[in-house]
Amino acid sequence: MIPIPLIERICRLMFGRIAKAHPGLFERLDEHRQKRFAFLPTDLPLAFVVVPGRQEISVLRKPVEIEADAVTEAPLFLLLALMEGRCDADALFFSRDLSVTGDMEAMLAMRNALDASNIDLQKDLAKLAGPFAPVARRVIGEIRDRALKDQNSSAGEAAAWN
Amino acid sequence: MELICPAGTPAAFHEAVDAGADAVYCGFRDETNARNFPGLNFSREELREAIAYAKRKGTQTFVALNTFMRAGAEEIWYKGAADAVALGADALILADFGLMAHVAEKYPQQRLHVSVQASASNPDAINFLVDAFNAQRVVLPRTLTIADIARIGKNIRCEMEVFVFGGLCVMAEGRCSLSSYATGKSPNMNGVCSPASHVRYRKDGGELVSELGEFTINRFPAGEAAGYPTLCKGRFDIADSNGYAFEDPVSLDVMGELEALKAAGVKALKIEGRQRGKAYVAEVVSTMKAALNSPPDRRASLLARLRTMSEGQKTTSGAYEKRWR
Numbered sequence: 001m002i003p004i005p006l007i008e009r010i011c012r013l014m015f016g017r018i019a020k021a022h023p024g025l026f027e028r029l030d031e032h033r034q035k036r037f038a039f040l041p042t043d044l045p046l047a048f049v050v051v052p053g054r055q056e057i058s059v060l061r062k063p064v065e066i067e068a069d070a071v072t073e074a075p076l077f078l079l080l081a082l083m084e085g086r087c088d089a090d091a092l093f094f095s096r097d098l099s100v101t102g103d104m105e106a107m108l109a110m111r112n113a114l115d116a117s118n119i120d121l122q123k124d125l126a127k128l129a130g131p132f133a134p135v136a137r138r139v140i141g142e143i144r145d146r147a148l149k150d151q152n153s154s155a156g157e158a159a160a161w162n
Numbered sequence: 163m164e165l166i167c168p169a170g171t172p173a174a175f176h177e178a179v180d181a182g183a184d185a186v187y188c189g190f191r192d193e194t195n196a197r198n199f200p201g202l203n204f205s206r207e208e209l210r211e212a213i214a215y216a217k218r219k220g221t222q223t224f225v226a227l228n229t230f231m232r233a234g235a236e237e238i239w240y241k242g243a244a245d246a247v248a249l250g251a252d253a254l255i256l257a258d259f260g261l262m263a264h265v266a267e268k269y270p271q272q273r274l275h276v277s278v279q280a281s282a283s284n285p286d287a288i289n290f291l292v293d294a295f296n297a298q299r300v301v302l303p304r305t306l307t308i309a310d311i312a313r314i315g316k317n318i319r320c321e322m323e324v325f326v327f328g329g330l331c332v333m334a335e336g337r338c339s340l341s342s343y344a345t346g347k348s349p350n351m352n353g354v355c356s357p358a359s360h361v362r363y364r365k366d367g368g369e370l371v372s373e374l375g376e377f378t379i380n381r382f383p384a385g386e387a388a389g390y391p392t393l394c395k396g397r398f399d400i401a402d403s404n405g406y407a408f409e410d411p412v413s414l415d416v417m418g419e420l421e422a423l424k425a426a427g428v429k430a431l432k433i434e435g436r437q438r439g440k441a442y443v444a445e446v447v448s449t450m451k452a453a454l455n456s457p458p459d460r461r462a463s464l465l466a467r468l469r470t471m472s473e474g475q476k477t478t479s480g481a482y483e484k485r486w487r
Contacts (some may be wrong), residue, residue: 028200028201028202029201030200030201032200085173085439085440085441086441087439087441088438088439088441088442088445088471089439090437090438090439090442090471090473091442091470091471091472093388094387094388094389094411094471094472094473094474094475095387095470095475096370096382096384096385096386096387096388099363099365099370100363101362101363101364101365104358104359104361104362104363105200105357105358105359106200107358108199108200108201108202108358109200109201110201111201111439112170112171112199112200112201112202113201115170115171115173115174115439115440116171116172116173116174116201116440117173118173
């Protein structure tokens with residue numbers, strides 16, 4: 001079992017890299033920037049809580065009582081696809097692949113901010129690997145392609161990718 | 163027929179243009195447009211860049227200023243119109259007669275479209291707007307049959323645009339007070355139907371419960387496709403039965419009636435969905451474009467894949483082919 005502090009450290013590095021690559025990322029959040037957004041992958045024993053205004057991310061091990069203003073639950077692959085704007089949140093809500101609770105204004109603002117941001121995890125995170133960036137980009141791309149293939153075969157077209 | 167496509171963000175705008183939209187419609191990030199949702203819409207600078215991008219690709223940009231002006235705060239809408247004109251919008255989509263009068267007087271060369279929010283749904287009303295404000299196109303409500311549209315088309319002096327795909331509003335748009343009744347906010351005055359600030363979702367056993375203000379809108383059993391939390395698509399206890407009073411959670415799709423719409427004199431086909439993500443916009447616009455360029459017998463199979471992205475994962479031709487229950 002990977003220790004939480006190590007996962008948290010990796011997540012903070014990734015969050016920092018994405019925030020640096022997309023400086024206007026949370027501009028659309030307006031008054032919701034200081035709110036606590038929880039993302040719960042249904043297929044992982046972890047929960048991620050983000051406070052955009054403080055560029056803060058914490059990782060918790062489930063089961064845990066989450067203190068958050070808004071909570072989104074979906075398989076990890078779909079949460080990552082939403083971050084990249086590669087699937088439509090409403091469609092995932094209709095198909096019941098995604099559930100949301102709490103402050104819907106804040107959650108909607110977050111959804112729209114991410115959708116507008118043009119995050120590309122393959123491109124953005126590969127830079128963390130320094131001189132090995134091209135290799136990292138290829139590995140991340142392969143993982144994403146495989147996840148996409150698995151998702152499409154298991155969920156039909158409910159998760160629409162562009 | 164032109165394909166008019168939605169964009170709630172610059173990213174979605176680019177997707178719509180790249181997917182083959184003839185025109186993209188969008189709005190400013192304020193109460194001047196009927197999709198005034200948190201985090202959505204365009205700053206002035208974003209609209210400037212979007213219009214420039216569209217022009218390079220030969221695509222038109224329509225700017226929606228389609229809420230009704232608040233008395234005493236008209237300047238917000240006047241400024242919106244002035245900025246949209248200055249930025250090079252190909253048309254303004256307007257609902258408020260006062261704003262139409264202002265635009266017609268100040269910017270007589272600016273193309274003016276009548277928003278569906280204006281509730282202009284008969285030849286007298288439409289021709290009045292043509293004569294008074296030089297309106298060049300009317301967006302018709304989703305409450306008319308194709309036969310109604312054909313009859314209107316023969317008796318008006320402007321172009322007709324109709325919704326063919328996406329969210330299905332079943333009410334007299336611009337006059338619906340259901341959202342106001344439940345929350346005090348409406349698409350007409352605030353740009354929001356069933357505002358997120360008043361929406362709550364909770365789990366009750368295996369059920370997903372959606373609430374709007376003090377009303378329970380629906381309880382979706384596990385595995386049942388969900389819909390938006392609007393009163394018009396709510397499931398209620400009525401007398402001895404439980405069911406949908408107005409309409410099911412369902413989206414509009416009348417692409418199967420393209421020939422009839424063309425024969426009725428429709429000039430432009432509109433896709434609803436400025437609140438949807440860029441992935442939805444890309445998928446729907448490219449599919450619709452392909453359907454428009456395909457023979458009629460191929461369209462149904464092309465469009466079938468969009469059903470899973472639709473509200474309730476179902477589509478209907480709604481009032482266009484009215485069948486009473």
